[in-house]
Amino acid sequence: MDDESGISQELEQSLRKHRRGSESTGTLVVSEEEGYVGDTITFQGRNFPAGEQYELRWNSTDGRWGVLEANEIVGPQYQPRKETIATVRTDEDGTFDEEWMVREDYGGAHRIEVRDGDTTVATAEYTILPWFELDQQSVPLGDFFTITGYGIGPNVVTNNYQVAWDNGNVGFMTGVMNRGTATAQIRAVGPVGKHTLQVWRNYRGVPYLQNNTQSPYGPVADGRQSQWVVEVTEPEQPPESAWLDAQLDESPIALHYPDVEDTEAELSITPTSGQPGTTAFISGENFPAEEEVNLIWYRHEGHRVKGIPITPEPKPEMLPTVTTDEDGRFQTEFTIPHGEGSTRPITAAVGGREVAVTGFMMQPSIETFSPTSGPVGTTIEIELSGVGWPVYENAPYFLYDNKPLGYVCGLTDNDGGGIVKLELPASGEPGWHFIDAYPCLFEVQQDEPDFELRPHLSYLDNHPVRPLPAYHMAFEITED
DSSP, X not given: OHHHHHHHHHHHHHHHHHHXXXXXXXXXXXXXXEEETTOEEEEEEESOOTTOEEEEEEEEEEEEEEEETTTEEEEEEEEEEEEEEEEEEOOTTSOEEEEXXXXXXXXXXXXXXXXXXXXXXXXXXXXXXXXXXXXXXXXXXXXXXXXXXXXXXXXXXXXXXXXXXXXXXXXXXOXXXXXXXXXXXXXXXXXXXXXXXXXXXXXXXXXXXXHHHHOTTOSTTTTXXXXXXXXXXXXXXXXXXEEEOOOOOOOOOGXXXXXXXXXXXXXXXXXXXXXXXXXXXXXXXXXXXXXXXXXXXXXXXXXXXXXXXXXXXXXXXXXXXXXOOTTSOEEEXXXXXXXXXXXXXXXXXXXXXXXXXXXXXXXXXXXXXXXXXXXXXXXXXXXXXXXXXXXXXXXXXXXXXXXXXXXXXXXXXXXXXXXXXXXXXXXXXXXXXXXXXXXXXXOBSSOSSOOBTSOBTTHHHHOSSSOOOXXXXXXXXXXX
């Protein structure tokens, strides 16, 4: 009887659900048709059966950069995403009201479903509008203002926003990653006093100046502030002359290793990342006992513009030869040399056969910034090391006082030991002037939006593949 009773109850529930679905699909309305990340809205359910439980399902996308071989950038890639944001139960009148705060997500229209198991019984739509906030409106000369954008993209028009300082285009922000949220830091450059900071929008990568007057897509932030008057104040102490953003611990990318024979020999390095000059230890195990092992450093050589493929090439005299112990182990200490950024492969060869591979993630450094002061026209010499060869780190883009200047290339001189050299003339009124170099994308296979060869200001949380730092320098113009 108990089994039969249980079966009967399951059958009755199934029939009741079927009858419920055929009688009414219900009505879902959102208290607001559109709004911003952080807003509180209400989902209003009506005309449902009484005392029933439903799930509210939010439809959106997940974004990432399409990357081939951890090198070539295809462009932004998006795929559908669904998530349950609430569980509701109708009252005796078949209604429910559910408050919900709009989470960080991409801008544009989002479909909300009322789900009864696998069945959608009602839908509504809510549009997230983009908006931007500034962390502070007064900072000392040489420090940074931080802009955070919410509800960016993924539409081709609305996932590329440009930032202007005193009507000069500094670079772009995008929310490809982090569900449409992006962060940019803008240098407070002189003179001391009031300046303007503004966010523009255009899929071509340069500001469309009719954004807020005649754009078919409406104002940049749909009613919220996208332009600020900010104040640059006198610093309490002189700015630091040359530095990089903090760099994280990283691991090498195995896709960038050369092929070696498949053996039991194992090679490892500690630490796995750092700048030139880092002291590292290479360890090996499962090698032949009491045998010489040649350690081989690799560089990546080639030239995209000339059509020369970029490939890892051995430099066998840069690392020591070691001898294994009776257990086939060894450990040796060495100093990381200068070289191109990204993965620097290291192989171990026995009897001319490369039998194991590891790698070191080479990180950028500022080798030379000199002089740090002088009159207008002074030649400023800059040397960088660890500029990578993949397209997402190959071309740091330089700004002088927040004005675009140009880019350098990490593979310009394959005989230069990985050192990138440039000279700039000091310009401007007496006082402090600032040089910043941001990551940029040298090549992108997709044409729209146009991300190529522009300072990527949202590199902190939206750059492809690696967490690259920006370079920061300060020069003081003196009287003649």
